[in-house]
Amino acid sequence: GAGVSQTPSNKVTEKGKYVELRCDPISGHTALYWYRQSLGQGPEFLIYFQGTGAADDSGLPNDRFFAVRPEGSVSTLKIQRTERGDSAVYLCASSLLGSSDTQYFGPGTRLTVL
Amino acid sequence: AQSVTQLDSQVPVFEEAPVELRCNYSSSVSVYLFWYVQYPNQGLQLLLKYLSGSTLVKGINGFEAEFNKSQTSFHLRKPSVHISDTAEYFCAVIRNSGGSNYKLTFGKGTLLTVNP
Numbered sequence: 221g222a223g224v225s226q227t228p229s230n231k232v233t234e235k236g237k238y239v240e241l242r243c244d245p246i247s248g249h250t251a252l253y254w255y256r257q258s259l260g261q262g263p264e265f266l267i268y269f270q271g272t273g274a275a276d277d278s279g280l281p282n283d284r285f286f287a288v289r290p291e292g293s294v295s296t297l298k299i300q301r302t303e304r305g306d307s308a309v310y311l312c313a314s315s316l317l318g319s320s321d322t323q324y325f326g327p328g329t330r331l332t333v334l
Numbered sequence: 335a336q337s338v339t340q341l342d343s344q345v346p347v348f349e350e351a352p353v354e355l356r357c358n359y360s361s362s363v364s365v366y367l368f369w370y371v372q373y374p375n376q377g378l379q380l381l382l383k384y385l386s387g388s389t390l391v392k393g394i395n396g397f398e399a400e401f402n403k404s405q406t407s408f409h410l411r412k413p414s415v416h417i418s419d420t421a422e423y424f425c426a427v428i429r430n431s432g433g434s435n436y437k438l439t440f441g442k443g444t445l446l447t448v449n450p
Binding site: 223224251253255260261262263264265268275276279311313315318319320321322323324325326327328 | 338366368370375376377378379380383385424426428429430434435436437438439440441442443
C-alpha cells in the first residue's frame with residue numbers, strides 16, 4: 221500500500237518568507253509526527269498528533285513554527301518568517317496507534333532558506 | 335531523557351566483508367530500540383526493532399542486532415555486505431511506557447560505504 225508522502229520534496233525560499241510543508245500519512249494511522257534533520261545530525265522530534273490534536277508540541281523550536289491536522293489525516297507544518305537556520309530536511313512519520321508503535325517515515329522535504 | 339551515541343560517523347568496508355555498526359544508549363527508564371536505514375534521497379526505513387524477548391533480533395536485508403542491557407548497547411551486524419547496503423544507518427530509542435513514549439530519540443547516524 222501507499223506509504224507516507226510529503227510535498228514538496230524540495231523547497232527553496234528567501235529569508236523572512238512563509239512556507240508550508242505537507243504530509244499525507246498512511247491511511248488509517250491515527251498518530252502523526254514531525255521531525256527535523258539538520259545536516260550531519262539524526263532526526264529531532266518536533267510535534268506529535270493523535271487524531272486532530274497536537275498531543276505534544278514541545279519540540280517546536282519557537283513560535284514561528286506551527287502545525288495542524290484539521291481532519292485527523294493530512295498535516296501541514298507552517299513556518300513563518302523563515303531564517304537561514306531553519307534549513308533542514310523535515311520528516312513526517314505516522315503510526316497506527318501512537319505510543320511505542322513503529323513509526324513509518326516519508327521521504328522528507330528539504331527546505332533551503334537563502 | 336534518553337540519548338543515543340553512535341560511535342562511528344563513517345564505516346568503510348569492502349564488499350562481502352562483515353560489518354558492525356555500534357550504538358550505545360542512555361536512559362533512566364526502559365526503552366525499545368530501533369535501527370533505521372536511510373538510502374540517498376529517501377526516507378527512513380525500519381531495519382529492525384527490539385521490544386522484548388530474545389536479545390538477538392533479525393531484520394530485513396540480512397541485518398541483525400543484539401540488545402545488551404548491561405552494556406546499554408544495540409550493535410547492528412551483517413556477516414557479508416553488498417554495494418547496495420551503502421547508506422546512512424540510525425539507531426533510535428523510545429520509552430516503552432509512561433509519558434513521551436512516542437518520541438523517538440536518534441543517534442547522529444553512521445554512514446556505511448561498501449566498496450567493490
